Amino acid sequence: MISRKLLISKKLLSINIVVLILIFGIYIYGFGLLNPSIKIDFWYYLQECQLHYLLVSLAFLALVSWMISTLKIKNLNPKNKFLLVYTILCSLLLCFFAYILINNYIVEKKAITKSENEYLKQAKEDIKNDNVTFRFSVGLEMPIYDQKTYIKIDNVRKNYGIKYQNPGCTVDEIDIEGQKKYTETIKPYLEKRNGKGWKNRMKNEIEKLEKVELHN
Template sequence: MVSKKLLIINIVVVMLLITAHTLGSCFIMYPMKSDIWTVISESSPYYLLIALAIFALIAWLISHLRIKNLNPKNKFLLAYTILCGVLLTFIIYFDAATYISTRKAIRESENEYIHQAKEDIKKDNVMYRFAGGLSIPKYDLKTRNKIDSIRKKFGVTYFNTGCTVDIIDIEGQQKYEEAVKLYLEKRNGKGWEEKMNREIENLKKVKLPRPYSR
């Protein structure tokens, strides 16, 4: 006869395992925000199905061992529950450790950027960083220098960090932008970005010469 108590425990553990494996992707992908379908896809559910199938095989083999006071069905349930419980514990530990590690790295990045913001404010030179990769200049050198001069007039410069997008660094940059926002508004007045962009747009755009071709 199958133990109802053992059966209920087994069902609960398996359901917790499925939930932890699926939703654990949220902790692994943090701080990225994704919809439920992306989370399910990233969790690779087929790996869990393979693990459950292997556990079932191992539990079936264990059920043939002689254990006092347990019939084969209960031995199967007990072994299967223990195996699922071990995997559940590992997943929870791994996901929690990953989240804590990422959160710590983000906090360190934020603190560094906040400190950098204070230093840049003292120098009256706020630097906005962005990942833009390599791009073909739209303006000639003279026009680009004028654009830089306009930006410096408003106390800002822009720095291309390259092609690599670092999510942790982006979180830090957001703190930097928050830290300098009030300073720039106080320095330049509200709506300073629109004003700066209008001045840049009003510059005479000089097209780059086309490469010589035969």
């Protein structure tokens, strides 16, 4: 017949294993949830989430649990006292990680919504002024053509109601989500303004200017 202490030990061990699995899951996949632009890839998350910090935290909690287990607690044996304390401390750590993840997720979602609303407002204003702006970050551009050629290229784009702007090399995930909203809003307008296939036509006109410049 299985003793009561052994049943308690098995129960505490099972609970502790479940809590540890949840901790590792939240810690690893939480990295992906806070970086929505990164594709879902467990091994990439595992490499980038700095797992050693979690392992150090769990080892510290194990040390604290062992120290507390030396105290007398409800006639439990040292093993069960350790499992009980470690389970409680790991549960608190799990709650902490969950709170941090949920809080950061909510803050990020609010920031994305704010960015989308700002870009939506800007898109409507740009459509009204027939002056749509595409923003892209490629760092500092090295000039390939002379100033006159760049002006001609800008004029071609202007004929299609758009212009390009390079805000710099900094990539902001929240800003990227806002830009997606902007693009989604102005796309039907440009299609209606310039007709189907306008991107290819504009591209061909620009390529002709570039070929002329390269042959000069």
